[in-house]
Amino acid sequence: MKNLPFLTIAAVAAMLSAPALAEYPDKALTMIVPFPPGGASDTTARLIAPKLTEAVGQPVVIENRPGANGSIGAAQIAQAKPDGYSLLVASIGVYAINPVLYKGLKYDPKKNFDLLTVAVRTPNALVATPNLPVNTVAELIAHLKKNPEKVTFASSGTGSSDHLTAALFWQQTGTTGLHVPYKGGGPAITDLIGGHAEVSFQNLGVVTGHIRAGKLKLLAVTSDKRIPAFPETPTMAEAGVPGVEVYSWQAVATPAGLPKEVKAKLESGLTGALAAPEVKGRFEEAGFEVVGTGSAKFSQFLDAELGRWKSVVEAGNITPDQ
Amino acid sequence: MELFDNLLLGLSTALQFNNLLYCLIGVVIGTAIGVLPGIGPIPTVALLLPFTFGLPPESALIMLAGIFYGAQYGGSTTAILVNVPGETSSVVTCLDGHAMARQGRAGPALAIAAVSSFFAGTVATVVIALLSLPLAALALKFTAVEYFSLLVLGLLAAVILAHGSVSKSLAMVFLGLLLGTIGIDVNSGAARMTFGIPALSDGLDFVPVAMGMFGLAEIIANLERNEVRQVVSQKLRDLVPTRADLKAAFPAMVRGTAIGSALGVLPGGGAALPPFTAYALEKKIARDPQRFGKGAIEGVAGPEAANNAGAQTSFIPLLTLGIPANALMALMIGALMMQGIQPGPQVMTEQPALVWGVIASMWTGNLMLLIINLPLVGLWVSMLKIPYRLLFPAIVLFCCIGTYGISNSVFNVWLMLGCAMLGYFFIKVGVEPAPLLLGLVLGPQLEENFRRAMQLADGDPSVFLTRPISAVLLAVVAVLLLAMLSPAVLRKRTQALAE
Numbered sequence: 001m002k003n004l005p006f007l008t009i010a011a012v013a014a015m016l017s018a019p020a021l022a023e024y025p026d027k028a029l030t031m032i033v034p035f036p037p038g039g040a041s042d043t044t045a046r047l048i049a050p051k052l053t054e055a056v057g058q059p060v061v062i063e064n065r066p067g068a069n070g071s072i073g074a075a076q077i078a079q080a081k082p083d084g085y086s087l088l089v090a091s092i093g094v095y096a097i098n099p100v101l102y103k104g105l106k107y108d109p110k111k112n113f114d115l116l117t118v119a120v121r122t123p124n125a126l127v128a129t130p131n132l133p134v135n136t137v138a139e140l141i142a143h144l145k146k147n148p149e150k151v152t153f154a155s156s157g158t159g160s161s162d163h164l165t166a167a168l169f170w171q172q173t174g175t176t177g178l179h180v181p182y183k184g185g186g187p188a189i190t191d192l193i194g195g196h197a198e199v200s201f202q203n204l205g206v207v208t209g210h211i212r213a214g215k216l217k218l219l220a221v222t223s224d225k226r227i228p229a230f231p232e233t234p235t236m237a238e239a240g241v242p243g244v245e246v247y248s249w250q251a252v253a254t255p256a257g258l259p260k261e262v263k264a265k266l267e268s269g270l271t272g273a274l275a276a277p278e279v280k281g282r283f284e285e286a287g288f289e290v291v292g293t294g295s296a297k298f299s300q301f302l303d304a305e306l307g308r309w310k311s312v313v314e315a316g317n318i319t320p321d322q
Numbered sequence: 323m324e325l326f327d328n329l330l331l332g333l334s335t336a337l338q339f340n341n342l343l344y345c346l347i348g349v350v351i352g353t354a355i356g357v358l359p360g361i362g363p364i365p366t367v368a369l370l371l372p373f374t375f376g377l378p379p380e381s382a383l384i385m386l387a388g389i390f391y392g393a394q395y396g397g398s399t400t401a402i403l404v405n406v407p408g409e410t411s412s413v414v415t416c417l418d419g420h421a422m423a424r425q426g427r428a429g430p431a432l433a434i435a436a437v438s439s440f441f442a443g444t445v446a447t448v449v450i451a452l453l454s455l456p457l458a459a460l461a462l463k464f465t466a467v468e469y470f471s472l473l474v475l476g477l478l479a480a481v482i483l484a485h486g487s488v489s490k491s492l493a494m495v496f497l498g499l500l501l502g503t504i505g506i507d508v509n510s511g512a513a514r515m516t517f518g519i520p521a522l523s524d525g526l527d528f529v530p531v532a533m534g535m536f537g538l539a540e541i542i543a544n545l546e547r548n549e550v551r552q553v554v555s556q557k558l559r560d561l562v563p564t565r566a567d568l569k570a571a572f573p574a575m576v577r578g579t580a581i582g583s584a585l586g587v588l589p590g591g592g593a594a595l596p597p598f599t600a601y602a603l604e605k606k607i608a609r610d611p612q613r614f615g616k617g618a619i620e621g622v623a624g625p626e627a628a629n630n631a632g633a634q635t636s637f638i639p640l641l642t643l644g645i646p647a648n649a650l651m652a653l654m655i656g657a658l659m660m661q662g663i664q665p666g667p668q669v670m671t672e673q674p675a676l677v678w679g680v681i682a683s684m685w686t687g688n689l690m691l692l693i694i695n696l697p698l699v700g701l702w703v704s705m706l707k708i709p710y711r712l713l714f715p716a717i718v719l720f721c722c723i724g725t726y727g728i729s730n731s732v733f734n735v736w737l738m739l740g741c742a743m744l745g746y747f748f749i750k751v752g753v754e755p756a757p758l759l760l761g762l763v764l765g766p767q768l769e770e771n772f773r774r775a776m777q778l779a780d781g782d783p784s785v786f787l788t789r790p791i792s793a794v795l796l797a798v799v800a801v802l803l804l805a806m807l808s809p810a811v812l813r814k815r816t817q818a819l820a821e
Contacts (some may be wrong), residue, residue: 036729037368038653043660048370064365066729067524068506075520101511104518152778158511180777181508183770187644193645194462196778205659209644209666282375285662320511 024262025058025085031087034073036066040203040288042117045089046248046291047282051273056158056265070094070158071105078112082255084136084262088113093162096305098104100313101159101320107305109312113253114263115298117270120288121247123223124165124201126236127216129192132199137220137239138141152190152198153177164309165201165222165246172243192216203248204285222246230257249291251298266293328678329451335679336686345687347621349384353694354390359400359537359717360529360724363393369651374548378659380676384493384683386657390650391483391633391684395691398435399702400628404717406537410528412599413759418614418621424615428703434571434619435626436695437563438680441580442579442627443688444733446634449583449682457587457635458642461783465590466775466786471494471795472588473768476595478802479602480760488806491757498761500560501526501766508770528763530725530738535755537721538738539745561699563619571623574604578624582631587638588647594763600628606802613755636683641677643667658736706735747760 031049035041042064049060065073070090077088088094095109107113126137132151134140144151155163158181170176181198182188185206190196193215201222206228210216220239221227236244250271254263271280274292283290312318335341355361367386375384383621397412402419415435417662449457458698464472470532480495481488489523504515505525516522563571577598604624605614614621636647637654644665646652655665663669670677708716725734748755779785 015755017702030402036649037365038371038656040648043371043656044366046368063730065731069733070518070732072515072520072523096385106520150603162721178777180774181507181511182774186653188650190639190645191465193643194465196465206655209668212645212664215643215667215669269806286656286659320506 003057007159013044021240024259024265025056027056027085028059028061029085029087031060031089032077033062033063033064034066034070034076035064035091037064038250040122041070041089041091041250043186043286044288047279047286048089048119048252048270048273051276052269055269055272063101069098069102069157070099071102071107073105074098074109075168077253077255078107080255082114082257082259084254084258086303087116087266088253089119089250090253090270091251092247092305093159095251095253095302097159097164099228100306100310101318109253109302112256113256114253114256115295115302116263116267117254117274117294118249118251118291118298118301119270119274120283120290121203121249122203122288123132123227124162124249125204125211125221126169126191126199126201126219127207127211128199128219129195129197130197130214130217131141132217134219134294135217137236138273140219140312141173141175141241143168144173144177149178151177151199152180152197152205154192154200155179155181156188156202157183159318162201162203162320164312164316165190166199166271167318168308168312169201169241169244171312171315174240188250189216195275201246203287250288263295265276325451328674329682330338330681332451332678332682335380335675336384336682341384341679341683342686344377344381344385345388345683346690347394348388348483348587349395349687349691351692352394353396355389355728356393356396356408357399357404358396358724359533359721360727362409362529362728363390364650364653365727366393367650367657369624371653371657375660379658379663379673380679382570382657382661383654383676383680384687385637386654387637387680387684388687391630391687394630394633395436395439395695398439398622398629399432402431402435402622402712403702403706404537405540406717407719408529408533410532410594411597411625413532413536413756414596414601414625415622415629415754418618420540421617421620423706426560426774428616428706430563430567431622432699433561433696434567434623435693437573438578438623438626439630440688440692441575442582442629442631443691444632444685445687446583446631447681448687449631449635450638450684451463451678454638454642457490457638461587461639461647462643462809464656464790466771466778467527467787467789468666468791468795469588469771470726470768470775471786471792471799472595473764473771475770475795475799475802476599476764477760478799480496480757480764481800482606482806490753494753494755494757495761498758498763499765500755502762502765502818505766509773510768519729525766526737526762527728527734528681528759529728529743530734531687531762532759533721533725534738534741535745535748535759537717538742539749539755541717542746543740543749544712548775555777557678561703567619570736571619574600575625575627577603578627578629578785579631582628582633583635585628586632586635586647594760596628596632597625598760600624600821637680637684640665641680642670653773659791698737720810 031045033042033045045062053060074094080086114205134143153166165269211218218233220234220236271292274290280290355366397409398415400406401412401415402423405416405420407413407416410592419431468634481491506513506523581600582596630693639647640651641647646655658665722735725738
């Protein structure tokens with residue numbers, strides 16, 4: 001039994017040197033959604049998960065970890081092990097707005113995350129209640145200039161992407177309005193239809209039905225090109241307001257420090273899932289446009305978004321911490 | 323006769339074999355999650371959403387709707403048997419339902435809850451079919467101003483529903499309102515009283531607070547009470563409600579259904595108002611309000627009916643206007659969009675088979691629920707025969723799992739355990755937690771709507787009196803307050819004179 005220690009060492013060495021990465025993944029993956037079930041991030045995760053499961057050969061479990069505008073779930077991912085088993089599916093708010101809005105945040109999207117891909121995006125629609133006496137963006141601007149800080153802009157919450165879009169719009173046009181926050185987009189849209197609030201930027205997919213039925217007036221879209229469903233409606237730039245090209249987007253990330261092979265596997269699994277025709281079709285029906293451009297583009301895009309919203313928050317003096 | 327055409331179209335959709343099957347699946351799942359504390363219909367629907375992609379839209383919506391109102395049935399079961407309110411709406415059922423169970427009348431309580439729910443469900447289906455368009459128009463008239471006045475009325479209900487000292491229940495309401503201010507403020511986005519704890523930023527979750535203060539505190543109190551348990555009779559005669567029970571419960575059912583149907587339509591009304599309001603009304607008009615909280619059958623029938631009617635009429639804004647009345651309806655909109663249907667008022671004309679099919683399925687679903695639930699009464703009641711040493715740990719375990727599951731948060735479990743200690747203290751000093759819970763639920767909405775009303779009205783408080791619906795609601799509040807205060811005032815005066 002003289003060579004027993006040697007065998008043990010050899011066995012341990014073999015275990016250590018065994019390409020653990022080659023076996024990735026050998027257990028289920030967890031996708032953290034930092035919002036309650038049913039929201040846009042949750043829908044995104046649930047539509048991607050089945051295809052990702054096929055791609056990596058392990059089940060993908062979705063876990064909702066809501067709270068504090070998504071920062072609780074995001075902080076959990078920031079502290080998790082970068083082993084490729086924990087993923088974050090979250091929104092523009094978690095990646096690009098919370099970091100410029102809240103000081104005591106427990107995560108930094110640039111430092112704590114390995115960005116995998118932007119998944120989907122949807123433009124905002126500038127909608128107004130039908131009784132508002134404006135029919136174009138130019139008329140709205142004139143109306144706002146005539147009634148400074150009077151016209152009510154409904155949003156789905158202080159610091160939400162539609163609130164900041166409105167702030168950006170005011171800054172780009174030199175106008176002002178009265179921001180009225182609601183708890184989520186649903187009640188805001190209800191008050192717009194009822195005529196109790198006047199103007200809002202809402203995700204296009206959510207208001208399409210109301211626009212078609214004439215319950216809301218569509219003034220412009222914040223996309224880079226016109227939307228096929230509304231070929232008559234100008235983009236913001238065409239309507240004479242540059243720099244208000246805004247999308248609400250959903251993206252996937254992991255804790256920072258992912259091994260290269262794992263990252264490559266996840267990235268290709270995700271972009272593959274997003275490109276699958278049935279997944280794409282579902283997203284389009286739900287009003288999303290699939291992006292799926294991968295890690296490098298996401299990183300550039302996030303820098304641009306962080307910079308833009310930081311200046312909007314500073315210029316608009318939006319400081320929720322006080 | 324367009325109505326009959328529509329209903330026939332709906333029935334022909336709802337009675338298709340596969341739609342009946344999906345309806346059954348929905349209500350069975352709903353009953354199951356309702357019985358389990360903490361697991362609510364919202365996460366369940368979200369979880370099942372991807373499975374509905376392959377279904378035709380009407381089958382998907384019929385099944386998801388079944389889960390929602392099925393959960394309202396199931397929720398009352400745990401409330402009555404073990405005093406654990408699994409949903410906001412079943413807190414009120416705890417008050418008298420559990421009192422009945424402790425008197426050995428769990429059977430009639432469960433049966434009345436099921437019958438009331440069925441009655442309300444049937445009436446609400448007719449209400450939706452007949453009145454959805456005018457009701458939806460009314461719902462759009464409700465702005466922050468009207469909500470504020472309605473919520474004031476709701477808070478008054480909180481004071482009425484407690485028995486015993488008015489000052490104690492007022493204290494509890496205010497404590498609830500204070501606890502409700504915890505979290506991120508909707509208007510400014512500032513975090514209030516969170517002490518830097520992220521888990522507090524969305525406020526105290528209702529379910530752990532309710533389960534701690536009701537179910538767990540009750541268990542602690544029972545352990546020291548050494549109460550002789552009522553022998554649970556298995557004889558059928560003791561399981562079904564007596565004729566006197568039915569006679570007492572029927573008018574309460576009718577009133578509860580009316581309240582629930584009206585309040586359910588309002589977008590953002592929430593699950594708390596209909597049952598609480600129904601309970602307060604029953605107690606207010608009862609000849610002997612003392613019986614409430616001690617096993618009054620009207621206190622089960624009214625809120626249960628209100629609850630179920632409200633759950634169903636909350637579909638009206640969704641089906642007629644395409645706007646969600648609550649978080650669950652927002653999920654339903656998601657389900658519709660995934661099916662390629664844009665929510666909006668045009669859905670009713672473009673997809674009549676879908677809209678009327680869902681409406682008709684509510685009636686078939688309610689019938690199924692009654693058939694499922696009545697025979698189960700015996701089974702549930704026999705659960706009470708499980709010795710406490712086995713039953714209590716099981717309840718605690720289920721409560722912990724359920725609480726954790728709401729947002730996968732350990733914090734909520736600790737919150738529930740803390741609230742259990744607090745609830746035990748409340749039992750010891752003789753105050754009731756129900757007004758506190760109502761304050762906790764309504765407080766944030768009250769503040770949010772008040773501030774929004776002020777924002778939209780440019781800071782002019784007279785809007786509360788100049789807008790007609792709001793003025794009427796506030797007038798009702800004033801009358802109730804006077805009625806409540808005047809006997810007390812008079813009595814004090816006579817006492818003073820006597821001295």
